[in-house]
Amino acid sequence: MTEKMRTGQNRKAVYIVAALCALIFLGGIGGMIWNLTRSHGRQVEILQDGKILYTLDLAQAGDQTFTVTYGGRSNEIEIRDHQIRVKAADCPDQICVHMDWLEAAPIVCLPNRLSIQYADGESASGLDAVAN
Incomplete structure (x- = not known):
């Protein structure tokens, strides 16, 4: 095999790997x-201390606002146009x-x-992971 043939084969292999x-x-x-960007399911869960308070179907839920309380503080939750958010909260950092x-990431209020x-x-078990 000549040097020219080996060089051509090597170059061809490099192009294939790069492609x-x-x-x-x-x-x-x-x-x-x-x-x-895919559409998520329209079912949402509102959890407090890892326990499900509400399970809602945003496709069927009408526009509404309600309050969830914890330790004397509250979060005002709004559903509008089949979307959900925390409209107001008593927590210090907001x-x-x-x-x-x-959207994709959950909304979290740590305080x-x-x-x-x-x-x-699947129902929430309260566990994020199990380690041995």
Whole structure:
């Protein structure tokens, strides 16, 4: 085999590997975009101290506002146009209010131990993970 043939084969192999890497990279980017933009289920859970207070279907819920209290403090929750958010809160940092409408990440109010998240069809067990 001549040196010219080996160089041509090596170059061809490099192009094939580069094309495969590019396809894998683009597939990963596409998968992340799809996961972030896909419509979540319309079922949401409102939890306090890991216990489900309410399970709501946003597709069927009418516009409303209600209050959830904890230790003398409260969160005012608003459902409007089939979306949900914490409209007002007694907590000092107001992070839950600034999170605005529920999207992919849950809305969390740590001082009032409240979270609003999309339901995954399974009841919450209160465990995030199990370690040995």
